[in-house]
Amino acid sequence: MIQYHKFTLENGLTVIHHFDDATQICALNLLYRVGSRNEDPNKTGFAHLFEHLMFGGSKHVKEFDTELQDAGGESNAFTSNDITNYYVTLPANNIETGFWLDSDRMLSLDFNQKSLDVQKNVVIEEFKERYLNQPYGDIWLKILPLAYQKHPYNWATIGKEIGHIEAANLEQVKEFFFNFYAPNNAILVVAGNVSLEETKRLVNKWFAPIEIRNTIISELEKEPKQTEARKEHVYNDVPLDLIVKAYHMGGRLDPDYYACDLLSDILGSGKSARFFNRLVKEKRLFSELDTYISGDADPGLFLIEGKLMKGISFETAEAAILEEIEFLKNNLISENELSKVINKTETNICFGDMNVLNRAMKLAFAEFLGDIELVNTEIDHYLAVNPEILQEVAKNMLVEENCNTLYYHAKS
């Protein structure tokens, strides 16, 4: 049970406090409600580039990291389709340093050209290192535009192309900052060995003076229901053929979300999963075959991804995947198999809650989704799934008209 206390400042900042005196550290997690889905389609990758700029100095602080390291702290951040999330961990008695730094960069960045130029280069190198200079690194860049035709999940967080990052300028940076990086568009979690009173004192001192801003978030275009199968062939210098099948599923608060997650475990998670035993081991069609969900706030994807054994054709491999899916749709999953994946989920939740920073992130994300109690009720949602629900969800979701298939051919 994760206990927390939530309140809102007059400027609209949501604050969540979680006390844990078993640790000597404290985490500050600041979530901004902006991700790559909020970008202009012609300026993609901007939310993530912006995340880098948040470490390049703010109005009163020249070097964010040095000031933090002086107080024994560490920091990082990530950008997803939905959010940009910053976190700091410090010895609990130095937590005020985190408040000082994070409130100053919410107040205003120092918007300098040099930081922008350098971070554009760093992000371009990141683009190359993770997406271009790796075999199969660009799968995500291919599958998203195939699966999403209207909704801005159409592009990856890193951006559609390097050119978009190169074109970013300071004017856009300012505009983006003053629109999205507002107290009324953020969630602050203070978790660890710091009391609620101290948290309130520090929040009032450092964050309350920041003015509310006129944040405009455009409504996102909904992805229309897919009605026919989409397929794309890619040829690249990789050693093995690879197949990805991406099915549309519900968003994070969709009632079927938990069933989809469990279905992905039944098919593809671990050594007792169906795909591994039937298609990797028995039929020897794949050397790896994984199933996972994207976990996005808006309707996301259920993905199957596998590397084919040398000499196996795409037709054979795909037919075998489809055969397993048909079996899933036509035969009720046993209570035993369902218990197995739920038990595994329970273990994962417990292991995830061990770390105070993880708990802070989880609280922030649940609040962002609009249901903070999810941090404690998640397991109940999984326990509420039964074999009939699983079968129903599989029948509706795992159909070719709802599927986007990428055939990634090894160029010989």
Added chain:
Amino acid sequence: MSLNRNIAPAFHLVDRLHFPAYETRYTKQGFKIYALKAGVQPVVRLDFIFDAGLIHQVKNAEAAFTASMLSEGTNKRNALSLAESLDFYGSYFQTRCNADDAVASLYCLDKHFNNCLPLFLEALIESIFPAKELDIQKKNSLQKLIVNEKKNSYLCRKNFYQNLLGENHPYAAFSSKENINSIDRNSLEIFHKNQYLEGLKYLMLSGCYSIETLNIIEKSMAEQPFSKPKENKLHMPDPISKIGKHLIEKNDSVQSAIRIGKISIQRDHEDFRKLQFLNLIFGGYFGSRLMKNIREDKGLTYGIYSVLEPFKGTSVWYIDSDMNSKNRESGLSEIYKELARICAEPIPNDEIDTARNYYLGSFLRSLDGPFSLADRLKIMIDNKLSDSYYPDFVKILNEIGAEELQHLANKYLANENIVEMVVGKK
């Protein structure tokens, strides 16, 4: 009262580190069980540590295959049935083959421990390495290998170790296609008998375990066919380095993988902890010189780090990065400039202060969870270090100054005996 944001809030320095107490018990046969209780979530990890690492293998690839085949079937259960049982209790069975040992770990919730332990022991003791399962693992490994061989970072890592230590050095053992093909059941069975059944070093339990869990381990281990490693000395070859610059051409790459390094000192050396600190300043954290200059000032890379990697038989220090091919030469020259600078000039005091404060804070973070504590305890046990090894960092870091750090830089980071490995465009 108006708020002055120009002034940093006062902060406290970490003045002591506390390594929590742990318990030591013995099984009936005399194996040590270290038990470290921490955390509040009801999770446990049980590790068995074996003399079954890269240094113990006679044939390349047999250590890794034995470790990964332990889940693939016993006299009583085939691979699927074993995996189903372990998964049913929500547990994870993991084996890791390291340079100097192998570790088999069971992760589960405390409430399921009594159901998981018999399965875990069965896998460790009664594995039969079925030929069919071995064949599958070999073919899958070969597929993984050909993908790895397409990665500059993999080629760079492999060739760096082979150039620094010698192709036949155990720490430079990377399995080739031939190595994988030549693995057979027989060699795995022998390796299992000699290095696992007759090579159990100790057990370690960590997490928020119940007293029953500890008792169950003691009871279950009372009569098991394990014995301690024999005390025969391992032959550890001296490194044979090909000092100098090496390049593997990959003309279609947009980035080059770079590794530059040399032989260094081991954990039992009196300078080791000080060198760890010096390495932190040079390239060991986000505020390091390499990161500040090459990423944050020049934007030539997404990441650049230096790492001190101590093994039992030797130690390696290296710098690692993936860099824009176009600007690679200027990046390399900046690395060597930084090496020369840290040897030639004393490090400014404020830079030392920042690094020290950060380092002590990072110890607090890493001493936070039970599993990371257990990892630290393992380092203490394996290197016969005292319980004050980590707490003593406070004193060491408070005493060290610019002069001593410069002396250490000249001793350990000087630009001599260096191996430079680059994989990328010519």
